[in-house]
Amino acid sequence: QPAQVSVAIDLNSPGAKIEPAIQGQFAEDLGRGLYDGIWVGPDSKIPNTNGYRSDVMAALDKLHIPVIRWPGGCFADQYDWRDGIGPREKRPVRINYTWGGVTYDNSFGTNEFMDYAERLGADAYVAGNMGSMAPRDMQQWIEYMTAGGKSTLAEERRANGRDKPWTNLKYFGVGNETWGCGGNMTAEHAANEHRRYATFVQRQSEGGPIVRVGSGANVDDYHWTEVFMRDAARTMDALSLHYYTFPGSWEHKGPATGFDKAAWASTLVHALHMDELVTKHSAIMDKYDPDKRVALYVDEWGTWYDQEPGSHPGFLYQQNSLRDAEVAALTLNIFHRHTDRVKLAAIAQMVNVLQAMILTRDDKMLLTPTYHVFDMYVPFQGATPYPATVEGPRYKQGEYDLPMVDVSAAKGADGKLYLSLVNLDPDRAARVTTGLGGTATGRILTGPAIDTHNTFDAPNTIHPVAYAGKNVGGKLVFDLPAKSVAVVAVTQ
Numbered sequence: 407q408p409a410q411v412s413v414a415i416d417l418n419s420p421g422a423k424i425e426p427a428i429q430g431q432f433a434e435d436l437g438r439g440l441y442d443g444i445w446v447g448p449d450s451k452i453p454n455t456n457g458y459r460s461d462v463m464a465a466l467d468k469l470h471i472p473v474i475r476w477p478g479g480c481f482a483d484q485y486d487w488r489d490g491i492g493p494r495e496k497r498p499v500r501i502n503y504t505w506g507g508v509t510y511d512n513s514f515g516t517n518e519f520m521d522y523a524e525r526l527g528a529d530a531y532v533a534g535n536m537g538s539m540a541p542r543d544m545q546q547w548i549e550y551m552t553a554g555g556k557s558t559l560a561e562e563r564r565a566n567g568r569d570k571p572w573t574n575l576k577y578f579g580v581g582n583e584t585w586g587c588g589g590n591m592t593a594e595h596a597a598n599e600h601r602r603y604a605t606f607v608q609r610q611s612e613g614g615p616i617v618r619v620g621s622g623a624n625v626d627d628y629h630w631t632e633v634f635m636r637d638a639a640r641t642m643d644a645l646s647l648h649y650y651t652f653p654g655s656w657e658h659k660g661p662a663t664g665f666d667k668a669a670w671a672s673t674l675v676h677a678l679h680m681d682e683l684v685t686k687h688s689a690i691m692d693k694y695d696p697d698k699r700v701a702l703y704v705d706e707w708g709t710w711y712d713q714e715p716g717s718h719p720g721f722l723y724q725q726n727s728l729r730d731a732e733v734a735a736l737t738l739n740i741f742h743r744h745t746d747r748v749k750l751a752a753i754a755q756m757v758n759v760l761q762a763m764i765l766t767r768d769d770k771m772l773l774t775p776t777y778h779v780f781d782m783y784v785p786f787q788g789a790t791p792y793p794a795t796v797e798g799p800r801y802k803q804g805e806y807d808l809p810m811v812d813v814s815a816a817k818g819a820d821g822k823l824y825l826s827l828v829n830l831d832p833d834r835a836a837r838v839t840t841g842l843g844g845t846a847t848g849r850i851l852t853g854p855a856i857d858t859h860n861t862f863d864a865p866n867t868i869h870p871v872a873y874a875g876k877n878v879g880g881k882l883v884f885d886l887p888a889k890s891v892a893v894v895a896v897t898q
């Protein structure tokens with residue numbers, strides 16, 4: 407018997423717009439995220455367009471990616487942007503001390519990144535090096551990317567093949583994780599450093615204002631947010647928050663596939679913790695910034711498991727299953743409920759790293775369940791959310807106690823009402839009754855096992871299929887299978 411669940415959607419209480427940027431991506435110089443994943447170089451046997459993998463680019467195109475954050479992450483604070491410009495054969499080979507101690511040849515640098523983002527129609531979120539370089543380096547990097555006119559750096563960019571400034575540089579990160587890999591600073595020191603560096607971040611470019619993003623808290627470090635808001639709010643337009651979901655502990659995270667139901671439930675409990683984090687960090691921000699001028703950017707989130715056996719240590723390469731699809735949907739739904747403050751988010755990471763959209767091996771590529779959720783969620787970009795109240799049984803698994811069904815509702819930019827319905831229970835179907843009339847069609851993602859995933863030999867094992875609600879006595883009803891994510895458009 408399916409569980410009976412009811413949903414009330416309050417169409418009279420629209421929230422602030424869901425910024426498209428909450429579906430942002432993070433692409434660090436880490437493992438095979440950039441090299442191999444995005445960039446193979448123009449001489450590669452792998453089909454490419456000016457060095458960019460054609461298959462990956464075509465797949466990413468479909469996601470309407472609003473923003474990409476680059477080059478880190480922790481890597482940002484070891485990166486000298488000057489290494490990555492000019493003729494590729496002359497660029498220095500460096501050691502990636504942050505990730506695996508491997509060398510990289512800098513063939514994917516500023517021009518390659520900015521052009522790539524532009525081709526995908528995405529804004530660029532460039533993370534500056536505050537840990538090991540001077541404010542002047544940030545200033546000059548921004549000048550290289552955004553200056554028109556005749557400055558020497560603008561001319562250098564032209565000599566490197568890019569005439570016009572990139573107008574898609576919308577965001578600039580003033581350091582990353584300055585509490586850890588970005589310099590191991592105290593909150594007070596980091597807030598001061600932020601003020602100093604942000605002074606030299608050019609705020610206007612030909613593309614419009616550049617958002618200065620402060621390096622924010624790790625998980626529940628509320629003191630960090632307090633100090634940044636108290637001491638540095640005036641010099642920032644957004645403050646970041648990083649939170650990763652793992653089923654076990656930091657030392658023993660657990661495998662990406664082949665896990666049991668306890669790990670499934672634990673992962674989803676940890677994913678839902680995002681709501682508390684955003685709520686509490688936002689409350690602190692409200693104290694110092696009641697007008698909500700400073701946004702909260704969850705610019706690193708996603709699942710983090712044990713790396714795949716046999717993969718390079720430090721490359722953070724992991725499989726991605728139906729469980730990740732649930733985490734993605736639940737997390738995006740949480741962001742839909744906090745649109746007053748959360749204006750950007752970036753899942754870690756786009757290709758081949760952590761909770762990726764795409765995995766590649768040589769010339770093969772697969773789309774992960776997380777990719778499919780992002781694809782299904784495109785209509786939520788720019789939509790207006792409505793509160794949805796769900797009543798129904800809980801899903802209990804040992805010590806874990808979760809809501810069985812999660813729902814997000816929003817009116818899309820196209821005027822249609824969209825619903826996302828997530829069944830967290832791996833065993834039990836739900837019959838979800840809404841107060842809405844009309845019909846609803848869309849797509850659903852589910853699979854036979856809790857770790858259903860795609861492989862290079864079977865890349866289409868899990869993919870969305872057509873799905874529809876039923877009109878029962880004038881009310882829209884959804885038969886939602888166990889462990890599933892559905893997105894539908896309602897026609898009333």
Ligand code: AHR
Nearest residue numbers: 478479480481582583754
């Ligand atoms: O995404 C992997 C790493 O996680 C990032 O480099 C860092 O910012 C965070 O700790």
